Amino acid sequence: MSQTFRPSGRTPDALRPVVINRHFTKHAEGSVLIEFGDTRVICTASIEDKVPGFLKGKGKGWMTAEYGMLPRSTHTRMDRESAKGKQSGRTQEIQRLIGRSLRAAFDLDCFGERTLHIDCDVIQADGGTRTAAITGAMVAAHDAFSKLLGRGVISQIPLKHFVAAISVGVYHGVPVLDLDYLEDSTCDTDMNVVMTEAGDFIEVQGTAEGAAFDRAALNGLLDLAGEGIADLIALQKQVLGLSLS
Amino acid sequence: MSQTFRPSGRTPDALRPVVINRHFTKHAEGSVLIEFGDTRVICTASIEDKVPGFLKGKGKGWMTAEYGMLPRSTHTRMDRESAKGKQSGRTQEIQRLIGRSLRAAFDLDCFGERTLHIDCDVIQADGGTRTAAITGAMVAAHDAFSKLLGRGVISQIPLKHFVAAISVGVYHGVPVLDLDYLEDSTCDTDMNVVMTEAGDFIEVQGTAEGAAFDRAALNGLLDLAGEGIADLIALQKQVLGLSLS
Amino acid sequence: MSQTFRPSGRTPDALRPVVINRHFTKHAEGSVLIEFGDTRVICTASIEDKVPGFLKGKGKGWMTAEYGMLPRSTHTRMDRESAKGKQSGRTQEIQRLIGRSLRAAFDLDCFGERTLHIDCDVIQADGGTRTAAITGAMVAAHDAFSKLLGRGVISQIPLKHFVAAISVGVYHGVPVLDLDYLEDSTCDTDMNVVMTEAGDFIEVQGTAEGAAFDRAALNGLLDLAGEGIADLIALQKQVLGLSLS
């Protein structure tokens, strides 16, 4: 099959162009506009000097995430969730995933009784919004902790390891990396993977949209994901001015 | 009083730098990022081929608006309205104002049984979000109607007149144009004005935050607003490539 | 144009008969039934010995307002807001306006850490419910403070100035005072004005329902409003047994 079977002309193992734009808005302690091709997500990190009730007095911090899509970030306008009066199951599922992923990247014991609020708001959607959100939120959170470090509130950034996320899927029978909307809406299998810079897994979420997939397909997808995530973490470090090792 | 009594150093009759960025996102029929200084609002216009129930079968169109702020568009993070399960009174008041203003700009009888949905989402707030929203939505709506015109759905843009909006207020005793957040949070009187290109009023909403204001003060504020709105409408036409007359 | 062009036969500058009935219900510290013609609103003022969280410990008081309409106060029965599970945007807009107006009439620094709750419930609607509500709530609040004074809780009524409210509009091309429902539903411009006894403005909210209005029309409307409000404040003082000066 020619390399141009993907609607975008990408090879199966190619990411879309990824851009990470720091300091996108001025109020948040960390603010990133991340683009995975035409998918654009604003990720902000806000520090609050208190923790939820279940953590009070334990000397630990907390990180939590919320996710939203602007009504016309999509092909057809969606109803605004605040007007409907509730968040969809999909929204809640995604924000729980983002929260777990970020809590795995940082050491909650090392920044006092503070909450880091992650807000990921999709302004343009073309597939992969949750993986872009996690990848961008990692940088926004790092910036927020840098700000705390700069204020002398903490003595070092409470980093356990960098994390990033990418989608993989079986499209027309071929495992491909970083599905865009056209691929996502017709692929057989869709998997979102969150990994550390060491190549270990934080989350693996694979779903057979059509036919069930076998162990070999799963292995092929995980291989692709590992390569993509390594590239994303290299980019995160580069935009933060950190050495890549 | 020196011209630098305003925190920004602006003269009393000076607008902040205004930037109108068309085609900001790709899915919406009209999409504008408008900036009044540090206030940045995404305004999209989406066309739906049906009208609300109360207009069905009447051959008329409808325009409606929704407004939101990203949680960290402000100095301190606000709760997300979709998570709280309802929109605040302020949000509803603003989206009703935007809707009325836009319905005054276009002729609802001339684009069939269609609804134009305006979405104004504040990504960074520094005062004047509702006036920026109206001013940007005017351009986004014009772009959306141009798209309908290009598709041959309508034979001309159903424009009655351009509208724009600006805030004015009494700050330290002096009437000033286009209040930013620092001014807005301490001024005595705050007024939002929506006007047409002919200099007529669509909306006048003035509130005494502290001392009541007299007729002379009101007149001074309306004069300032008129000048600011004339400049904004000139800019709207310029970015749309229209003649200014 | 003959004086009978108004459906009610009123002259353009005539208020409807206004009746202010104090002590309408027995539990509230202040309770007023106010009638602007066929518009009838129950306004109660309730004193609570605490303030909202954002004011705790600051030694200041607070005033807030809620507004509702009985389902069959209108020509056609409306859905009950408690059954729908939320208040409409219109309801919230009106109760915010009433609250701001009353907070401008009294000195929040002078009655301790207490909240005055204003409840305005429309039992019959014929246009102008929000202006009747503000005008009646002024009297109810005054009565409530008198009760606090009588109990020795405060040493004087924390009055800054009397306020009242009236609507004005352009009806068949003529500026008219105090629109009833028939006028309100067909007029071109609708303006609600809240003023002090000194003739200064607390709120000016004008909307072009149809054609935009020019500066001259605005001035004509504000003149009419000033006359009407002077009469309303004279009546408020009279029913309270206060001298008119």
Add this chain to the structure above:
Amino acid sequence: MSQTFRPSGRTPDALRPVVINRHFTKHAEGSVLIEFGDTRVICTASIEDKVPGFLKGKGKGWMTAEYGMLPRSTHTRMDRESAKGKQSGRTQEIQRLIGRSLRAAFDLDCFGERTLHIDCDVIQADGGTRTAAITGAMVAAHDAFSKLLGRGVISQIPLKHFVAAISVGVYHGVPVLDLDYLEDSTCDTDMNVVMTEAGDFIEVQGTAEGAAFDRAALNGLLDLAGEGIADLIALQKQVLGLSLS
């Protein structure tokens, strides 16, 4: 025990003064202000020319009721249910009771596919609001059907029998009729009874607030209720100008 053991000085078998004020508001097809002493309830009946989905096409009518209390109808201000976003269990229980009682009074087969909406809004509460509501709603509904009769829509009022409601209870060991708030809040047993003009039961709802009550007490209470309801139905007929037989 002297006859003055009741706080109001009433004898055990005495109703409070009952006033039924027809045509209280002008828009509703039926509108009654009913007073049981200091308890005052506005009862309106509104006719809608359609029925709920489960009755469509069956040629039958429907009657339904809603109930509310103004926030300061009570000694201490209650939160507004529309602001809280839901109706309490007590509110729902009462409006279901009112609806069942009225549906027992009229023949749903005889007024076409129409809904009669009953709205009972308490403007002042002093015990017995639900029984006043039912008794007043009976008159409001009769007035609404009279209006349909006058318009020639129906050929006779679809009356099965008059109904009215009263509370009875054991207060300081003595069965008493028509409890006011002081009695209601301290009595041992509280019973609400809805009966027809023939003396038959529509609803009997008795609750032991303190000690359980025996069969003899129950019988004493039902005797009292029967007498009170006969008086209320006589008054309903009198204010409607109907013969009492």
Add this chain to the structure above:
Amino acid sequence: MSQTFRPSGRTPDALRPVVINRHFTKHAEGSVLIEFGDTRVICTASIEDKVPGFLKGKGKGWMTAEYGMLPRSTHTRMDRESAKGKQSGRTQEIQRLIGRSLRAAFDLDCFGERTLHIDCDVIQADGGTRTAAITGAMVAAHDAFSKLLGRGVISQIPLKHFVAAISVGVYHGVPVLDLDYLEDSTCDTDMNVVMTEAGDFIEVQGTAEGAAFDRAALNGLLDLAGEGIADLIALQKQVLGLSLS
């Protein structure tokens, strides 16, 4: 009339087979599966070591109840109340009834500042779910207090008297005990009765579904209810291993 006029073939004064299954689930302090024929309800009693705000510091306990039906406990699947976002009026009415009944059975002054939460969840419905719930909850609550007694937290079970509940109704003109669904959906009068072991009333709730009922019918129903409740209380005591006197 032959004894088989009831769909189940029961005589008018016959209960359905009643089974009370203690220790049905393992986490709750008291857990009962009760069956009235095909009606099956799980009743659990959970102890919480605090009381609602209105009781704090008063040294008293509280009991409260919630009720739910599994979506397919009924002939036709009902919408899930958590998915609809609110409990129906019927649900709230029933849980208030269960709560009042249980609070009448135990002495709230004798188990410290604790709350006993009763949860009654219907897994299969065939009429009489609320009466089965009350009857089962009595046993679950007794078990929960036994657990507190066993832990030495209280010195005796705070029992005032056993209570049980049963429905009675007029079916095809005959008073019958313990209505099942087929009877309940077509009977003329439906009454739920809660009584103590001494034969006194806690609650009497009778409703004329069709024709109003007279005093003689009421008396016949209460006689039947008394017999049924005596049997139920005997069974409660037997399954708890208590003497019947």
Add this chain to the structure above:
Amino acid sequence: MSQTFRPSGRTPDALRPVVINRHFTKHAEGSVLIEFGDTRVICTASIEDKVPGFLKGKGKGWMTAEYGMLPRSTHTRMDRESAKGKQSGRTQEIQRLIGRSLRAAFDLDCFGERTLHIDCDVIQADGGTRTAAITGAMVAAHDAFSKLLGRGVISQIPLKHFVAAISVGVYHGVPVLDLDYLEDSTCDTDMNVVMTEAGDFIEVQGTAEGAAFDRAALNGLLDLAGEGIADLIALQKQVLGLSLS
């Protein structure tokens, strides 16, 4: 490591005792009580003769799932979701997973425009409620389709393949099958796997609760899951009286 390092004494690759009880309630077309040790879930399948709006007129069927926990199914009583007015993110995530899993098991093209509603209600929780729910729902759905087959509505059960689900995790460094609550609350990695009878994947959802996990650990877990699911599917077929091939 001895085989008793698991709190239950199970070997790492041992399922808990699994019991599948068909025909548990009488109204539902399919009704199963499934037990994974102390985890007990009622799974019902209800057939409705219509499809959601997005499928109308397409000749296809739909399957959807809802999930709930009784308030005292857990160690500590949880708030009832219907009383809170919304479903948690966890609830929504689980019901979406159940729905996707069941839609993968049956052919939606082969049972007409009908919806199969799956309801999974946990009456006792001890870990693994979602996997028990999926495994039990498979049987309930099969029973519901058998009923349709028996009625002649469909000509064969629209089965694509049996599916079952199990959890696996790394507990004290050892991969173990079918985590109970004690293991689940302390394990490092938690994975839920849904597979077909052919050993292919429908869903893989793995989360690093503590340390990230590497590829080898993932492979070990998937091996274990495959064995467990084969046993579960054998049991599903056995209770349905089907041959195991």
